[in-house]
Amino acid sequence: MDNREILNFCLQGIKDKGLDKGQCIYSINEKYELNFTKESISLLRTTKDSDINLTGIKDNKKSSIKISNLDYKNIENKIGELVEMCDSSREDEFNDIAPNSDNEEFKYGSDSADLHKMYDLILDFIKNINLKYEQINLIGGTNLTFNKKVKYIGNTNSVYFKSDTSNYSLALTYAAKNQETSSSFNFAQFQFDELPESFIEYENIDKKFKEAVEQLYCIELEEKFLGDLILTPELANEFVVYYNQLFLCDTPIISKTSMLKDKLGKKVADNKLTVLCESISDEISNKVFVTSDGMKTYNFPIIENGVLNTFLLTLYGSRKTKKKFAPYTENIRILNGDKKIDDIMKSTNKGIILGRFSGGQPASNGDFSGVAKNSYYIENGEIKYPIKEVMISGNIYEMFNNIEYISEETLNTGCSITPWIKVNNVTISGKA
Incomplete structure (x- = not known):
């Protein structure tokens, strides 16, 4: 059988076993991975795997099962297990699958990896790190990969999509170290359609290594104060994702705990x-061309000039709340402002530049508290020094209502495009 026949085999099996509705996502994943250290390329690994995710609904009872062994007899047995799981699930009238839509196929990216260029880029990267940043160490999990993902998505409402995508991904975990001390670890990840000419010069990688070396000599703050917080682009993205999860997605809207309901x-x-x-x-x-609900994605505004445009509800969430469905993914863009980041820093009387946030999930009302890592103290418009073990606390909703500036510059990670954001009135707690 070809790949679409496998999809149809699963959907027919769902019907034959007596389920009312069903969805099948058949995924084929191919990865070429080069792991490396500061010294050399340590591993070349090629993996290819396939799996099937089945969802069934019977008498408004819904369940899902993942199948890794794609033997047809095993698939039949797993569909039988899915029926039993549905029988023991909780009935919910709002369970459903995507309605019928036009069949479409999506193609994006290269069919194969450029392994020679991957190899050469890493060797050049290692050379540059050793020449420019002797104190930088690359930690486990550092790799360059080529990822190809093909998905066949169908359901018993005659929905059919094929999504064939690929890209490259660079994942860095690193810290600076000398004989006396080491900096806090940090990480960066970028995705790109085509390999760049150099990694050391790509986006903010060179800057992040430079900062890691500076952070060998962190200083403790001696006071607690209400100050300004400058979010780096990575942190701007992180806090917006928190905001969406806390206030706009299924759970807070269905439970009516969201302050934005x-x-x-x-x-x-x-x-x-x-x-x-x-x-x-x-x-x-x-x-991402198709959601896990089997719905086609599109680009849309979540917040426009401070005004909420939509909730971020799945198919289930939209039916449960009788509100609009949104094909949400975490591919986020925050529109840039008109002020240079250097000018934003010069405008700052007292605060910190937040490079990494180490804390638990914010509370349902948006309250957060955690440690500022890989961060800097700024006073009278000047970056004074890197800081250590400084706590920050505030409220995400209030924070995004207290924006003073958004930078002109942005960072494109391949998953998000975000600027620097300066917010006021965040509690910053030093040693005192």
Whole structure:
């Protein structure tokens, strides 16, 4: 059988076993991975695997099962298990699958990896690190990969999509170290359609290594104060994702715990903030054409000039709440502002530049507290020194309503495009 016949075999099996509705996602994943250290390339690994995710609904009872052994007899047995799982599940009238739509196939990226260029780029990268940043150490998990993902998505409503995507991914975990001490570890990850000419010069990698060396000599703050927080682009993305999860997705909207549950079309953030979901943006490498619900994605605004445009509800969430479905993925763009980051820093009286946040999941009301890692103290418009063991606390909702500036510059990680954001009135707690 070819790949689409496997999909149809599963869907027919769902019907034959007496399920009312069903969905099948057949995935074929291929990866070429080069792991490396500061000294050399340590591993070349090629993996190829396939799996099937089946979802069934019977008498409004829903369940799902993953199948790794794709022997046809095993698939039949697993569909039988899925029926039993549905029988023992909780009935919910809002369980459903995607409605019928036009069949489409999506293709993006290269069919094969350029292994020679991958290899040469890593050797050049290692050479540059040793020449420029003798104190930088690359930690486990550092690799360059080529990822090819083919998905066949169908359901018993005659939905059919094929998504064939590929890209390259660079994952870095690193820290600086000398004879006396080491910096806090940090990480970076980028995805791109085509390999760049150099990694050391790509986006902010050189800057992040330079900062890691500076962070060998962190200083403790001696006071607690209410100050400004400058979010690096990575942290701007992280806190927006927190915001979406806490206030806009299924759980907080269905449970009515979200403080934004009645704010659709109303102001929920500073008017300088515009957040877009860009699943298929030309500028983002990590394209997602179809959701796990079997719905086609599109780009849309989440917040426009501080006004909430949509909740981020799945098919189930939209049926349960009788609100609009949104094909949300975490491919986020925050529109940039008109002020240079250097000028934003010069405008800062007292605060910190937040490079990494180490803390638990924020509370349902948006309260957060954690340690500022890989961060800097800034006073009277000057970056004074890197800091250690400084706590920050505040509220995400209030934070995005207290935006002073958004930078002109942005960072494109391949999954997000985000600027620097300066917010006011965050509690910063030093040693005192």
